[in-house]
Amino acid sequence: MTAKKEINPFMKQVLELGPPIAFFFIYLRLRDDSFLIGGTEYSGFIVATLLFVPLMLAAMGVLWYLTGKLSRIQVFTAIMVIFFGGLTAWFNDxxxxxxxxxxxxxxxxxxxxxxxxxxxxxxxxxxxxxxxxxxxxxxxxxxxxxxxxxxxxxxxxxxxxxxxxxxxxxxxxxxxxxxxxxxxxxxxxxxxxxxxxxxxx
Structure with missing residues (x-):
């Protein structure tokens, strides 16, 4: 079993709050744009969503590496983000x-x-x-x-x-x-x- 390790509280906040805030600013940058990917046109919101998913997973990976654990709530939220982010891209909705x-x-x-x-x-x-x-x-x-x-x-x-x-x-x-x-x-x-x-x- 992986031992729990201490982490700087500021770093923990950055890793937990960074991805949603990054999504916010990415959306502001892309909201008026559209993107043609694989022959399908996607709005800036959907592209921002697709960028948010790997950002969140990367932050969680770093958090797990630094602390040795992830809470059940964090894991559940990640699964929901991946699932619904995938549906958003798949149905372009x-x-x-x-x-x-x-x-x-x-x-x-x-x-x-x-x-x-x-x-x-x-x-x-x-x-x-x-x-x-x-x-x-x-x-x-x-x-x-x-x-x-x-x-x-x-x-x-x-x-x-x-x-x-x-x-x-x-x-x-x-x-x-x-x-x-x-x-x-x-x-x-x-x-x-x-x-x-x-x-x-």
Whole structure:
């Protein structure tokens, strides 16, 4: 089994956030262009999507090399990006890549919901070592995060179906991640009373 290795936090952020930000700037550069590839004309959005996939895989490869591991969430997200990026190129239809975000958030909401029905917190299985918290706190956080993911899935459907591609790319790259980050920071602040105190074990 590969040992987990430490990595500079800044480098970790670059590897995780770099590919989506790169996609954003590549899209801005190519959005008004079209490309003839193999006799088929592709929009700038689709070409940006095809460039994003290897960028993301390269970043994940470097992250795995430096840390010795990848989270299940990272692996699942990579599979979804590859699958829907492939569908986008194969059918020459940008809607597949836009739907990917809905399905990723929806999958997370469903998995957390299944755990709640079993009176379990799957979040605790993943994050308990990093964030010691009593069972009650994990259940509260799981319920709230399940609702958050469900909301983001519905929001993505609304955005890509009713708004321009330009606006969707901006919200996908910055809006949804920032909203999720703020939500999590707020929850951890509100759930301080459920945190385990290592000095009182």
């Amino acid at each position: 940008e809607r597949f890549f836009k739907m990917k975000t809905t399905l990723v958030y929806g999958f997370f909401a469903i998995m957390l919901g299944i755990g709640l029905l079993q009176r379990k917190s799957y979040l605790a299985y993943i994050l308990d070592e990093m964030l010691p918290m009593r069972h009650e706190g994990w259940m509260i956080l799981t319920r709230r995060l399940c609702g958050c993911f469900a909301f983001l899935a519905v929001a993505n459907e609304f955005v890509w179906r009713t708004m321009s591609t330009d606006l969707w790319v901006k919200i996908e790259t910055f809006g949804f991640p920032i909203a999720l980050m703020v939500f999590l920071m707020l929850q951890f602040s509100l759930l301080q009373s459920y945190m385990d105190d290592p000095d009182h074990q």
